[in-house]
Amino acid sequence: MYNSRKKPMDEIPEEITTVWNCASDTCNGWMRDNFAFSVEPTCPICGSAMVKGEKKLAVRFCHGEGREKAGCFK
Ligand SMILES: [Zn+2]
Structure with a gap:
C-alpha cells in the first residue's frame, strides 16, 4: 500500500x-x-536602521517570477 505520509x-x-x-x-x-x-x-516599511542577521527560508519561496530579485540561488 502506498504511504503518502x-x-x-x-x-x-x-x-x-x-x-x-x-x-x-x-x-x-x-x-x-x-x-x-x-x-x-x-x-522599507518604517525607515529604521537595519541589523544584519540570518533567517531560515524555505527554498520553494524562491520559485516563480522574480526569483532573481528575491535572491534565490537555486
Ligand atoms: Zn521597520
Missing part, C-alpha cells in the same frame, strides 16, 4: 540566508542581503 526532513528544504532585519521592535520588516549593499540599508 510526508517526510518532515525534506518536504520543505530550507536554507540559512543572510538578511537584514529591521532594528525596530514593533516592525517585522526584513530583506534579503542580495543587493551587495555598500552601506547599511534602511527599513
Whole structure:
C-alpha cells in the first residue's frame, strides 16, 4: 500500500540566508542581503536602521517570477 505520509526532513528544504532585519521592535520588516549593499540599508516599511542577521527560508519561496530579485540561488 502506498504511504503518502510526508517526510518532515525534506518536504520543505530550507536554507540559512543572510538578511537584514529591521532594528525596530514593533516592525517585522526584513530583506534579503542580495543587493551587495555598500552601506547599511534602511527599513522599507518604517525607515529604521537595519541589523544584519540570518533567517531560515524555505527554498520553494524562491520559485516563480522574480526569483532573481528575491535572491534565490537555486
Ligand atoms: Zn521597520
